Amino acid sequence: MTQSALGMAYLTHAQLGNHNAGEGSKQLSDLKMYGNRPYISGQAYRHAIREAIQDSAEENVECTPQDACGDLENCLLCDIFGYMNMDLDEPTPEKRVSPLRVTPLVGQYDADVTTDMILQYAPGGSRKKDDDDDGNAEENKIGYRELTDNVYKGAWMLDCDSIGQREREGFDDDNEPGHRYERDLDTVVEDRPERVQILLDGLKNASGLAGQARHMADFMPDVVVATANDTYSQRVTNTLHIEDGELNIPAFESVVEDLTHDGGDVWVAGTHNPTVMDNWDAFFDAAEADENVTVCDSVSDCYDKLAATLD
Numbered sequence: 001m002t003q004s005a006l007g008m009a010y011l012t013h014a015q016l017g018n019h020n021a022g023e024g025s026k027q028l029s030d031l032k033m034y035g036n037r038p039y040i041s042g043q044a045y046r047h048a049i050r051e052a053i054q055d056s057a058e059e060n061v062e063c064t065p066q067d068a069c070g071d072l073e074n075c076l077l078c079d080i081f082g083y084m085n086m087d088l089d090e091p092t093p094e095k096r097v098s099p100l101r102v103t104p105l106v107g108q109y110d111a112d113v114t115t116d117m118i119l120q121y122a123p124g125g126s127r128k129k130d131d132d133d134d135g136n137a138e139e140n141k142i143g144y145r146e147l148t149d150n151v152y153k154g155a156w157m158l159d160c161d162s163i164g165q166r167e168r169e170g171f172d173d174d175n176e177p178g179h180r181y182e183r184d185l186d187t188v189v190e191d192r193p194e195r196v197q198i199l200l201d202g203l204k205n206a207s208g209l210a211g212q213a214r215h216m217a218d219f220m221p222d223v224v225v226a227t228a229n230d231t232y233s234q235r236v237t238n239t240l241h242i243e244d245g246e247l248n249i250p251a252f253e254s255v256v257e258d259l260t261h262d263g264g265d266v267w268v269a270g271t272h273n274p275t276v277m278d279n280w281d282a283f284f285d286a287a288e289a290d291e292n293v294t295v296c297d298s299v300s301d302c303y304d305k306l307a308a309t310l311d
């Protein structure tokens with residue numbers, strides 16, 4: 001594979017729902033909030049990506065995080081998401097750092113919150129308490145779910161070198177200077193680009209967040225800045241700043257300078273949705289004019305551009 005790090009920062013409008021509930025109580029699913037803005041935790045988002053991969057991949061996705069197998073060759077999930085399992089025996093290491101890192105998805109606008117009432121019928125269907133003479137019949141239950149909509153900002157980075165490879169760190173204690181620490185990568189999977197492609201498809205199509213049966217929402221990014229680089233860094237996370245409804249274009253241009261300084265590629269794409277920012281057209285004009293940026297025809301095309309760096 002030619003590039004060792006792929007990444008993306010994005011903005012996405014998600015429709016009304018409660019896509020990642022907080023602690024709440026028995027009757028209430030509250031929203032996870034950061035100030036007046038909802039957020040979706042990195043854990044919930046990783047879970048959604050994992051589910052998308054389990055749905056699309058035909059094999060090697062039966063593992064669970066609670067009892068991770070650690071078999072990178074035969075397990076896409078341990079390979080992509082890392083694992084920790086202290087019960088594993090030599091030579092399988094007890095843990096692996098995830099090659100895929102994600103930020104939480106954070107709402108960019110102060111949010112109005114409404115509450116949806118959820119009626120859970122007692123076993124046997126709708127029934128009033130009076131219908132049962134002994135008074136022991138189960139009653140219908142009422143729950144409440146807080147709902148909001150927002151434009152979320154998020155980012156992910158993938159350390160491609162680690163996919164399909166086992167990292168081994170060694171400490172040399174022979175007291176010779178210069179050889180104290182070594183990092184080796186042993187290839188354990190033949191078709192590593194195929195694994196990255198499966199992951200990119202999972203990232204693109206992830207939708208398995210909470211509440212989708214009643215509050216379906218689209219999580220595919222509306223605005224994307226993607227990058228491929230020789231050196232792993234998480235700089236792309238800083239490309240998109242919304243301030244008072246407008247995307248900060250000089251901040252975008254300045255981070256793009258960094259991303260491309262050492263030969264990295266940057267792509268920008270959007271699915272027209274002016275809800276996301278007030279200066280939509282000005283941002284895309286600036287991206288078109290930036291010689292370091294390639295503007296893609298569609299968001300889907302942008303994922304294809306990342307995949308093409310693997311050939």
Ligand SMILES: [Zn+2]
Pocket residue numbers: 063064068069070071075077078079
């Ligand atoms: Zn596994």
